[in-house]
Amino acid sequence: IPKIIAIANQKGGVGKTTTSINLATALSTINKKTLLIDLDPQGNASTGLGISTDQRHYGTYELMIQDMPIEQCVVKTEIPNLYVIPSNEHLSGAELELIDHDKREFKLRKNLRDNLIDYDFVLIDCPPALGLLNINAFSASDSILVPLQCEFYALEGLSHLMRTIQRIRTNFNPDLDLQGIVLTMYDKRNNLSDLVAHDVRSFFGEKVYQTVIPRNVKISEAPSHGKPAIIYDYKCAGSQAYIHLAKELIKREKIM
Amino acid sequence: IPKIIAIANQKGGVGKTTTSINLATALSTINKKTLLIDLDPQGNASTGLGISTDQRHYGTYELMIQDMPIEQCVVKTEIPNLYVIPSNEHLSGAELELIDHDKREFKLRKNLRDNLIDYDFVLIDCPPALGLLNINAFSASDSILVPLQCEFYALEGLSHLMRTIQRIRTNFNPDLDLQGIVLTMYDKRNNLSDLVAHDVRSFFGEKVYQTVIPRNVKISEAPSHGKPAIIYDYKCAGSQAYIHLAKELIKREKIM
Ligand SMILES: Nc1ncnc2c1ncn2[C@@H]1O[C@H](COP(=O)(O)OP(=O)(O)OP(=O)(O)O)[C@@H](O)[C@H]1O
Numbered sequence: 001i002p003k004i005i006a007i008a009n010q011k012g013g014v015g016k017t018t019t020s021i022n023l024a025t026a027l028s029t030i031n032k033k034t035l036l037i038d039l040d041p042q043g044n045a046s047t048g049l050g051i052s053t054d055q056r057h058y059g060t061y062e063l064m065i066q067d068m069p070i071e072q073c074v075v076k077t078e079i080p081n082l083y084v085i086p087s088n089e090h091l092s093g094a095e096l097e098l099i100d101h102d103k104r105e106f107k108l109r110k111n112l113r114d115n116l117i118d119y120d121f122v123l124i125d126c127p128p129a130l131g132l133l134n135i136n137a138f139s140a141s142d143s144i145l146v147p148l149q150c151e152f153y154a155l156e157g158l159s160h161l162m163r164t165i166q167r168i169r170t171n172f173n174p175d176l177d178l179q180g181i182v183l184t185m186y187d188k189r190n191n192l193s194d195l196v197a198h199d200v201r202s203f204f205g206e207k208v209y210q211t212v213i214p215r216n217v218k219i220s221e222a223p224s225h226g227k228p229a230i231i232y233d234y235k236c237a238g239s240q241a242y243i244h245l246a247k248e249l250i251k252r253e254k255i256m
Numbered sequence: 257i258p259k260i261i262a263i264a265n266q267k268g269g270v271g272k273t274t275t276s277i278n279l280a281t282a283l284s285t286i287n288k289k290t291l292l293i294d295l296d297p298q299g300n301a302s303t304g305l306g307i308s309t310d311q312r313h314y315g316t317y318e319l320m321i322q323d324m325p326i327e328q329c330v331v332k333t334e335i336p337n338l339y340v341i342p343s344n345e346h347l348s349g350a351e352l353e354l355i356d357h358d359k360r361e362f363k364l365r366k367n368l369r370d371n372l373i374d375y376d377f378v379l380i381d382c383p384p385a386l387g388l389l390n391i392n393a394f395s396a397s398d399s400i401l402v403p404l405q406c407e408f409y410a411l412e413g414l415s416h417l418m419r420t421i422q423r424i425r426t427n428f429n430p431d432l433d434l435q436g437i438v439l440t441m442y443d444k445r446n447n448l449s450d451l452v453a454h455d456v457r458s459f460f461g462e463k464v465y466q467t468v469i470p471r472n473v474k475i476s477e478a479p480s481h482g483k484p485a486i487i488y489d490y491k492c493a494g495s496q497a498y499i500h501l502a503k504e505l506i507k508r509e510k511i512m
Pocket residue numbers: 011012013014015016017018019040044126127128184185186213214215216217219220221223238266267268269384407408409410
């Protein structure tokens with residue numbers, strides 16, 4: 001039975017998609033069968049993994065709203081062990097459509113669980129919000145991994161996110177855990193990065209991953225080639241950090 | 257009668273709040289009476305302008321959903337000519353509440369228009385989405401200013417945003433104009449910035465502002481002091497770029 005992890009933070013541009021893609025790729029290269037679900041109507045995770053428009057006819061919208069069998073929604077990537085449920089333009093209408101559904105917070109969970117036996121990990125790339133799509137992701141997940149940009153506004157949003165996680169635990173998913181917080185776009189030349197890192201570690205302690213993702217231009221170049229940074233430039237500091245992150249995640253899972 | 261401009265882009269972290277705060281401040285320092293409306297439940301614009309928690313009891317939620325008179329929702333900042341309607345925690349529930357309202361797309365427009373005669377500019381900082389809050393902003397505005405981060409994913413979202421603007425024009429606000437596109441976080445050391453800038457200018461031509469906002473560490477430090485970059489460090493490259501942007505906006509308005 002796979003471990004299902006939502007990659008979420010309502011603050012925009014903190015590295016959710018970049019973390020989803022590169023963590024999923026790193027896990028797949030250490031022989032973990034991994035599924036990445038693109039739950040963002042922007043479809044950046046689908047693009048970053050080189051999924052063409054004609055491979056996106058069936059995806060997260062069809063799985064959640066039209067109850068299409070999961071096998072029809074899954075696309076195999078060129079990377080061994082890595083599979084994707086892509087996002088298409090229908091997903092931007094999903095939130096309004098979900099409002100009238102019975103058990104609207106559980107649509108994703110219902111169509112996901114029990115159908116994934118042979119995966120090791122499922123990662124869900126979430127949009128920058130705390131709406132019904134995100135609530136569906138949180139209800140379907142075992143835990144939430146929070147990418148945190150080393151910037152001031154990103155800190156401000158953390159308490160709001162923690163309150164939401166608590167609410168989801170009480171109302172929809174009692175087993176939902178905080179997988180951890182991953183510091184992203186860390187720039188050692190910039191004091192602000194250190195201040196934010198220090199603040200977060202003193203407040204969240206062990207929940208903050210040791211692995212820190214540096215700001216690295218190769219990471220932002222990779223999507224224009226439709227490849228994860230790990231495939232685009234394996235040796236760069238960004239890729240090595242994500243490989244390290246995957247190993248730390250596995251280690252933490254073993255201890256749990 | 258003021259010019260009402262929505263600062264919007266569904267891609268997260270592209271500089272919407274930073275542009276809203278610093279453009280509003282720059283306009284107020286050249287004697288334009290300016291109102292900034294924080295329509296993002298994250299409340300980053302309110303924080304970046306140093307609005308304390310106890311000044312946020314009445315804000316955008318109360319104006320839109322509870323039809324509170326606008327004078328009760330406006331907070332005067334320490335900067336002459338600059339006023340704010342802050343965001344508070346109620347705003348995160350607004351989208352679900354709006355669903356059942358009659359004319360739900362026009363709530364902001366109804367409570368905003370006709371009540372602002374003595375302002376020159378009204379800027380609306382939008383959340384990273386295209387949901388009902390954003391549709392309210394677009395229905396209430398004369399035009400949309402789109403901050404565009406010089407990164408690949410940001411380009412991908414532009415066509416989706418343009419289609420949404422067209423839909424709003426057809427269904428809710430026939431006069432809605434594209435104010436323009438402003439390139440943000442431009443890094444001259446990074447080829448990607450040039451590629452994105454070139455692509456956008458070849459596609460959108462004159463609609464792309466000449467003023468380009470550089471990546472500048474002072475801009476990201478300013479919010480932790482509760483001040484706009486223009487007040488925190490007037491001489492830095494980022495502040496000077498926003499002052500330049502305000503002048504270009506005024507020039508473009510005169511020609512229209
Ligand atoms: N470590 C890094 N170094 C350099 N650039 C990065 C890094 N991580 C992410 N980026 C770039 O920063 C931008 C924002 O990252 P990304 O899109 O992954 O964030 P997000 O949280 O998914 O955004 P959204 O809120 O819109 O979903 C992207 O253009 C990405 O390429």
